[in-house]
Amino acid sequence: MTAQSAGASEADIASGVDNEIFAANQRQPTGTIGLVMAGLCVAYTAFHIGVMNLYPLETWTYRLIHVGGGLAIGFLLFSSMTFAEGGKTSRKGRDVLVVPGLLLILVALAQALAPWLGFGAGVDPAAPADAWRWSFGLPLAIGTGWVLLIGWTMPDARRARLDLADVALAVAAIVVTLYIIFHAPALRLRAGTALAKEADMWAALIGVVLILELTRRMAGLALVIIASIFVIYSFVGPWLPGILYHRGYSLTRFFTYIFTDQGILGPTTAISSTYIILFVAFAAFLQASRVGEYFVNFAFAAAGDRRGGPAKVAVFGSGLMGMINGTSAGNVVATGSLTIPLMKRVGYKPQTAAAVEAAASSGGQILPPIMGAGAFIMSEITGIAYSDIVIAAIIPALLYFTSVYFNVDLAAQKYDMKGLPRSELPQFRRLARQAFLFIPIFILIGALFMGYSVIRAGTLAMGAAAVVSWLTPVRMGVKEILFALEISTKMTLQLVAVCAAAGIIVGVIALTGLGTRFSSLLLGLAENTQVVALFFAMVVSIILGMGMPTTAAYAVAASVIAPGLITMGIEPLTAHFFIFYFAVMSAITPPVALAAYAGAAIAQSDPMRTSVESFKMGLAAFIVPFMFFSSPELLMQGEFLDILHVVVGALLGVYLLSSAVQGWFFGPLHIVLRGVMVLAAMAMIDSGFLTDAVGFGTAILIWAFQKKMLKSDRVARGAD
Structure with missing residues (x-):
């Protein structure tokens, strides 16, 4: 399916921002x-919307269909390899090798389907071990292992076709899902206990393997390695020292x-x-409906002709897009393809242009009301x-984006950058007449504060997005709505895999009690000093978040760190916001x-230089969490005048910090x-x-000293 393209308009500079983006290993079947x-x-998406609004399902069944369906579609659409342009691999003889594995998986499928088709109870976990080991467990495990091996060593490089090995993996995901759904009533009682059966183990084991494989394909190796380390830890605990020791598990x-609501089917999958x-x-x-293009066009019309205009557009446009996009890197790709070349055009260095986009896109994850997905997980x-x-x-969020904006503006002053010619930009007057395109966002916020549930508010906002499109050249009819549902699933698959993989880690932490012991260690290292504990929490959050999507990084860090911080007397909201901020900022931390x-x-540009530059651009995000720890007013806790005082002081603080980073404060700054x-x-x-008086007074003295230096022959030039 393809979306209807937007009508032609003058200086439609953001055209293409809303085009579907294909991953390097994503198939495009025709x-x-x-x-x-x-x-x-x-x-897949319609099923979820229908269940949430019209016909609720039993919790385990719903979450299993969510995970199992996501795995099946994910394997069909995402290859085990990165496609080369024009690459072709002959499948002659290869599919013959896949067939034995597929047949074994089909044997297990027949056993899983038996109760649904009325052919008996299928695999009876109470039967003798040999009965179900040879008819279900081993066929499923051997078949899945074999097709995984074929997929890794002999990948099919034809992007427009489905890979038979991936089809087999999709069938294996269905087998696992059907087995656990059918046996869910009994599994609730025996899972994780001595009563658990080996048949349950085979289904759960293959489910974990499939989750990790899809996570590798869609989110890289970082999360897979971390989850695998946690799985291994569950078995080697008896041989580990200190707080890492536990008795071990079969x-x-x-x-x-792991495959219960304490692990994979737990909070992360619930979200x-x-x-x-x-x-x-x-x-x-x-x-x-091309509203994303409107957001970016609106930002260009408002600020594109100002000094450093494209960078300021990136701050606002990428922030808005990042708010509704689940991944920082994905948002960089979507909006950066437009903003980064334009920033380079007006004079920004390549690494600076990329850094601004990365900082703004990452900031979208902390921008309410959607905050990527973090707000829902935190709740x-x-x-x-x-x-x-x-x-x-x-x-x-205001302090963070203000800080990035200050960095951009000061850099533009420092290098005397201009904006884009007004003739090349959209007309603000025309776009202002289409301000109704913000209505879906306002409806979402309004519904939430009127007391509607998050699900009802989101559904109303979705409907509003379709309705307001009828007032634009991009009217959403049946075809466009189906296209939206299609790309929704493709955009969701990575988060399904990531949340399920994060559930494995959360389950291990709960099973082994690692979170409690780590909290005790944190308390010991900090010696009951909250600031020291927060510093350690910052380091751990960033390390856990490196290479991981925000959703997984926060879920894992919150499970490991938050209990210790709360035990030390830090408010739960402050503790979780602190962890969330640093989990988000790991996306721009070298x-x-x-x-x-x-x-x-x-x-x-050079990736390492860009990451250092983006770290400097987003430096306020490394200060703000300590600010709302010492000043709860920044989290809207307190009297209005107290909140106003703290906000004004914080705004001045982030401006001074931005000036120090850029080396410019009403002129160049000496080192x-x-x-x-x-x-x-x-x-x-x-x-x-x-302290506010000290900070403000120091700024005034620097300004006065700097002005005196500018008038003297003894000018101290900045180390730029």
Whole structure:
């Protein structure tokens, strides 16, 4: 399916921002196969929307269909290899090798389907071990292992066709799903205990293998390696020292426990099967109706002709797009292909252009009301109302984006950059007449604060996105709605795999008690000093988040770190926001900064230099969490005047910090003055009037000293 293209308009500079983006290993089937795959994608998202709004299903069944369906479609659409342009691999003889593995998986499928087709109870876990081991467990395990091996060593490079090995893996995912759904009532009682059966273990084991394989294909090796380490830890605990010691678990007990609502089917999958897929569908409706293009055009019309205009557009446009996009790196690719070349055109260095885009796109993950998916996960984990989390996120997000904007503006002043010619930009007056395209966002926010559930608010916003499109050249009819549902599934698959993989880690932490012991270690290292504990929490959050999507990084870090911080007396909202911020910022933190690397690929700049530059651009995000720890008013906790005082002081602090980073404060700054400026900015972290006076007074002195230097022959030029 293809979306209707937007009508021609003058200086439609953002044309193409909303085009579907294909991953390097994503298949693009054509003809009848392409229609079938599109139909499966449409059905997957429509099923979730229908269940959430019309016909609720039993929890385990719903989450299993969510995970199993995502695995099946994911294997069909995403190859085990990266496609080369024009690459072709002959399948002569290869499919013959796949067939034995597929047949073994089909044997297991027949056993799983037997109870559904009325041919008996299928595999009876109470039967003698040999009865189900040879008819279900081993055929499923051997068949899956064989086709995985074929897929890795002899991949099919034809992008327009489905790979038979991947079809076999999709069938294996269906087998696992059907088995666990049918035996779910009994599994709730025996999973993770001595009563667990070996048949349960085989299904859960293959399910874990398939989840890790799809995660590797869609999110890289980082999360797979971390999850694998946690799985191994479950078995080697008896031989480990100190807090890592535990008594160990059998294969049957471990894998059956992991595939319950304490692990894979737990909070992370609960979020991905409800809030994430709903708001990804909302984002897909905005994309299909070309509202994303409008957001970017609007930003260009408002600020494109200002000094450093394209960079300022990136701050606002990428922030808006990143808010509804589940991944920082994905948002960089979507909007950076437009903004980065334009930033280079007006004078920004390649690494600076890529860094601005990476910082802005990552910031979208902390921008309310959607915050990528973090707000929903935080609400699920903490039990704090979603509306309270959104309100608390407003000021920190304001400080972050203001800081990035200050960096961009100061850099433009420093290098005397101009904006784009007004003749090349969209007309603001024309775009202002289409301001109704913001209505879906306003409806979402309004519905949430009127007390509607998140699901109902998201559904209303999705419907509003379709309705407002009728007032534009891109009217959403049946074809466009089906296209939105199709791309929604494709956009969701990575998050399905990531959340399921994160569920494995969360399950291991719960089973082994590692989180509690780690919290005790954190308390010991910090010696009950909250600031020291927060520093350790920052380091752990960043390390866990390196190379991982935000959703998984926060879920894992919250499971490991948050209990210890809360035990030390830190408020749950503050503790989780602190962890969430650093999990998000791991996307621009060297040495593994996925968002910065994605921007570097577009800008053709050095990835490491770009990651360092993006770290500097987003430096405020490393200060703001400590600010709202010392000043809860930044999370909207306190009296209005106190909140106003803290916000004004914080805004001045991030401006001083940006000036120090860029080496420009009403003129070039000497290296010594930049250091003093950092100290002045740090003084603003505390909400006290004395520290604010110190910071403000220092800024005034630097300004006066700088003006005197500019008039003298003894000018101290900045070390730029």
